[in-house]
Amino acid sequence: MHSFCLMFQITEEFEEVPVQSRGFGILDVGYRSKDEAWAAGGSGVLLKTTNGGKTWIRDKAADNIAANLYSVKFINEQKGFVLGNDGVLLQYLG
Template structure:
């Protein structure tokens, strides 16, 4: 069952992403026929521990962030094919609902007014 869908990199021509029950995530490629009754999606390698993915955002063509239930964040360095857990939000109770990038600065919105900022620096 599809939980959430969105446009890859916020652009129709770059394809779609969708999250499924159980924390699964799939991404279409740029050449997918979006007029098709059933567009093709490729599963991403992501281990969410069953927490659902609520939003996905592209920082650039390679770096993709996924946020979701239980304050989980995951990052991909290969355009969304594989994701690794990011522990930056480990101490935040609740869900992370939205991730957006404006140039290289990113923001994550979560439960109870949580606002995280990412500048790309460790």
């Protein structure tokens, strides 16, 4: 039996950015373009950035969705989806 050990050095630095997630965790981020991304989280939290993640704003249209939002996927810049629990599926309309 062989055993492998991977040795690597992390060279990227991360910067902490405050977001208005109302105290709920962010579960996924999907990029629509190099600058625009959407983040989804618990209790219907949906956030958007248009500057590559430097600042985020909450999309209040999702505030009344009684579901955790788990996954954000963009097929291209015009078509994207957010998947949540209990069959919640949101479509990006632009």
